[in-house]
Amino acid sequence: MTDTPHSLGRKYPGGGRHGRAIGPSDNGDGEAAPPPAGRRADHGETGKPKYWVLGLLFLFCFAVTIMSEAAGTGTISTSFVKTLGKTLCLCLAAIAMDVVWGYTGILSLGHMAFFGLGGYMIGQWLMYARTEAIVLENLASQPIPATPQEIQNAIGSQIFGVVGSSDLPPIWGFAHSLTLQLALVVLVPGLLALVFGWLAFRSRVTGVYLSILTQAMTLALSLYLFQNDSGLRGNNGLSGLQNIPGHEQTSQAVISLAFFWASALAFAAGYLLFSWIVSGKMGSVIRGIRDNESRVRFLGYPVEGFKLFVFTLTAVVCGLAGALYYPQAGIINPAEIAPIASIYLAVWVAIGGRGRLYGAAIGAAFVSLLSSWFTGGGAPPLDLGFYRILWTDWWLVLLGLSFVLVTLFAPKGIGGLFDFLVRKPEADREGDYGPDAGSRRAEEGPEDEEART
Amino acid sequence: MRLLKILAALLLLPAAVLAQDVQSVLQTHAEEAASPSRRSVGVLLADISASGAPETATFLERYRDREVWQRLSDGRFYYAEDTGDRTYTLIDIDTGAATEGVSADDLEQIRPNGGVQREIAGALVAFQLSDPDISRRRTAVEAIARSPSEDHLAPLRASVDTEPDPALKARKEQLADLLAATYGDTPEERIAAIEDLTGSLSVEVRAALNRILATEAGVATDLPEANIARVLEPGRDLTEAAAYGILVSEGLAQANPTDAEIYTALTQNIDGGTVAGVPVALLGDPAERLRAYDALAEAGAVPRRIPPEAIAGAVTSHVFFESYLEPDEAITDAARRVLSGIQTRVGLGQVADRTLDGLSLMSIYFLAAIGLAITFGVMGVINMAHGEFIMMGAYTGYVVQLFVPDYTLSLAIALPLAFVVTFGAGVALERSVIRFLYHRPLETLLATFGISIALQQLAKNIFGTQARPLTSPDWLAGAWAVNDVIQISYIRIAIFVLALIFLALLLFLLNRTRLGLEVRAVTQNPGMAASMGIDPDRINMLTFGLGSGIAGIAGVAIGLYAQVTSEMGSSYIVQSFMTVVVGGVGNVWGTLAGASLIGGLQKGIEWFNPSNTLAAQTYMVIFIILFIQFRPKGIVALKGRAAGD
Amino acid sequence: MTALTESEPRSHERGERARRPGATLLEVSGVSVTFDGFRAINNLSISIGEPELRAIIGPNGAGKTTFMDIVTGKTRPDEGRVLWGEKSLNLLKMSESEIARAGIGRKFQKPTVFEAQTVRANLAMALKAPRSPFDVLFFRPGPDVAARISELAAEIGLAGELDRLSGELSHGQKQWLEIGMLLAQDPRLLLVDEPAAGMTPAEREHTTDLLKRAAEKHAVVVVEHDMEFVRRLECRVTVLHEGSVLAEGSLDHVTRDQRVIDVYLGR
């Protein structure tokens, strides 16, 4: 019985990339397609920075500044400025995701966990420093000045009262220092990604397996954080992060604008960084890894090292994006780290269009803003006569279905529309979809198949 | 031993001989009945118990609870109800006939004192223990078990011999031992009783033994002549501070001021910006605080701090120990011996219980994952909406129960219906989405994820966010208790059986039927299969439908044991995928192995840290990540090209 | 060793223009591989010198590609030794990319190029240069790189196609591109699996020239079914059958071998 398993699954004739079922999105069958006349090789994904993206961003930031409450006009509310700032952080995470998925072919379902970890790390300092200020103020009215231990205890019970504890756990040991905590913003997601990535890539887990593994990692992390004794306040999370210690007098209007600009600059920096990475030889190699990992290996490139580099770098960028996001959101809790968040990130990138950085950013901005408009009750209910569609209830249904439609009918996402504007539509070629190879590509996947016979 | 006499009377009297009513017995002993005394009430109680009147038990209860009154005018006894205005309604003890509007002046409440109440209670128990109605006897025995007392021992023992029901008889004997272990007259009797308890796993036996072994902490300069349980060594068994705390609470040493007390003392002695000469501003430093406090103590304003050497000296010059409340060493020894034997068996029993628990978790994971083993494992299609098919099945069960109130019948309808519904949903999904995405697993993952969130939200819109119950029929309600330690609920057994059935069914279907053959042919080489007259479309559709349909049935099963919510699917999906991956893709046995590993592991980790299931899940996931490092192909790995035939 | 390897005098003694192999570069000895009970390679021993040109022929399924898989680290043998270079490095302990960096390049039987990238990018990726992520990240192509690429492109007849996506190339052009990528790596040992498949006679000739030129300095192993092609290579030939060496020597020598005729050439 064990010897006659019904294992089918693995053997598609000709392997994934050549044996694709014909679907609506599949108008090229790969190698045999004649080259369309006049087609230029410059491809959406060769990733030379699109400076118009940065120009638009700069104009946009300027417009927001002028219209913000901080500038006195107040056409845009402070909370909307925060939403825009947060959206920019999400865009940054999305382009990181695009690099790791769209370019390198690793569908990571863990990058929002790195994002959340960055938020937690900065949140520790924000919460500690603010609580310290409050505690010092309270203790100042006491007849006798407090000892350092008393201050520490008071901070501990202030922060950890909600989970029925009063000691600061050791992981708060650096929370008093902004510098150290900022270092952790980089180090914690970076190290986690490094260790996890090393384990996963080393054992050559690829494709869907890797996705499930990253999802498992994310699940483990969020379950861990949900515990009250995780040292990060269990499901209460960290709160009050919108109050920046040392700037108690500054109005939120100004703070929100400052964070908005910081997010914009971070996005611009990230965009340039990733453009640089995906262009040139590095981009060539990682796209090679995405399309045919083992061929790259036979050229002598240490594929695992490249994957690890990209995985870790994008994780760090996500951590930084999270560190900018959560002071604007004001609160972080383990639910933000749950696997679903990372899946949404992948959804944004897919809707925006994989394999082009601006596409990913557009996808993230478009879907997350639309999402907050619909779920925030901004969208007017639709009266069908017999049924009133409340968008707060139906938005997710709409999103889920539209996602199926995008996958089926517009695999290039919103970014694909630009191709229609800029140049003639290209025939779909291999590789445009990212890694579609069978899930166990490393062992017996399609390119191995191709390479032998 | 008056009780014994009563019992003797009770047992010797042929029940049918004189059937007197309670009132006439009371009248016979009117004086005693009106003002009962502990010493002499026995005769009255014996006669009442022997009267054979049906009201006896009620009367004894109400007599004990001081609800019986005597009418002075005629000397008869009644129950009385206060109707206000100092008038009462009298109720005849035997007939229940009511007399209204009797003035309080004509009545006197009979108030048996505590001793008498106990006598009455004893008589009551003895009476009930020999009640012809077995359910009454049982209730009486359980009442004794709930609140054991010395008085119950004799009547209990006396009733053992005449107990006709063997089960109840055993129970009575055990209870008698239990009582005798604590309340027996002589040490020999108690030891014998304790030894009789050997091997019993019940909680009450363990509680009774623990009660015998109860200890109290003590301290003295020399170890006293008592039944010492153990000597506590400061530094090893308890901290020095705790030891000193005991000395202080026993009055053997003077308390050392706590930080809080020092703080209070300092605040109370602030004098013009300084405390005993130390400027207040410096008192943020703990050393300065102590300096100021010591200065205050020097001045006699506060008690001195005890220097550490003094504390250490006080602690070392005393012995700290725990002594048994029970003075007799032989008894505590016997109890300890028996208890440790019991605990070993309890430990073994718990292992068995955990194993059963793990087995049932395993079968749940297996059920949740087996559909996936077909769609993901056999077909290679990654379906993130699989969890929502589970949910759909569970809601189908819920809806059926709304229309069919008979739970057995509704379950019988729900199982196939859930299969049909999710089979249909699966086929629809395959036809409309998945077939366009074959061999593009990452895109399938995302598209089906879209389906998943849409379905989840749809369920929320239809059924609301609160959990819906899926009630199991009565015959599935209880638990199968092997003994006091090992128990497993029938639902879990049913799920286990269901899992076994599915295992067998699937193995049969995939390996022994034409469909299975075609499924394997199509997934290995659709082109070739098609040229041999197999319609790959049809086969893909059927296979996917089958996997989804099984998810639906799993949903009903899971719904019976957990709650039905729109999110129930998502809580199983990651585990299910990991089950399939860990087990080894494409193999029903692999899924079984994966489910066993994951379920067993989770229970195993919970065993070490029972309070924290979240931690157990965290560690389990980490373990799986590491496991995949070493066996990337899962437990039951299929090798090479030839795999699958 | 079941096969007769050296029953005849060495080919050069027979006056053919075969080069005398230099120092042994690759030493495969006693290697066996089993796939699910099927023995694809059975106690195979081959050694290649530097420089040397060697052709491997044999029926379908003889294990020619599997031999290359073993050398390049793609398939791990169950037993045997594969040693490399002057220091006799154990290739079995090295990963695919380490083996490639040690100087073994491979052209796959079925052309595998990066179809989503331009011909130029494909060649640039293959070009000999440090391979670590950071080296690649900070790599800035100088004029010599561009020149080398043009030179290679001219050699493989793709000079006009440098900026086209390689996925658009014809099958033969992809073959050429892969040969170009192999040359770009500048390896010490070139493993070439069926280079002539899908080529015109003129192209075949060109390929032969290329390989022979490469073999002046490097070790080159060619697998090919086309006997004309093999003949033009004018080199030592190894015949594989059922995973082990059936015969070895000059082409004339092996084609006269009765067993070779039976299993491979047919009558």
Ligand SMILES: Nc1ncnc2c1ncn2[C@@H]1O[C@H](COP(=O)(O)OP(=O)(O)OP(=O)(O)O)[C@@H](O)[C@H]1O
């Ligand atoms: N990964 C594998 N799994 C199972 N069998 C394999 C594997 N690799 C090779 N084989 C088997 O080993 C044998 C040798 O295959 P190989 O590809 O080396 O033949 P070849 O000599 O290159 O043939 P051809 O001339 O057709 O290219 C074949 O029977 C093949 O089925």
Ligand SMILES: [Mg+2]
């Ligand atoms: Mg071959």
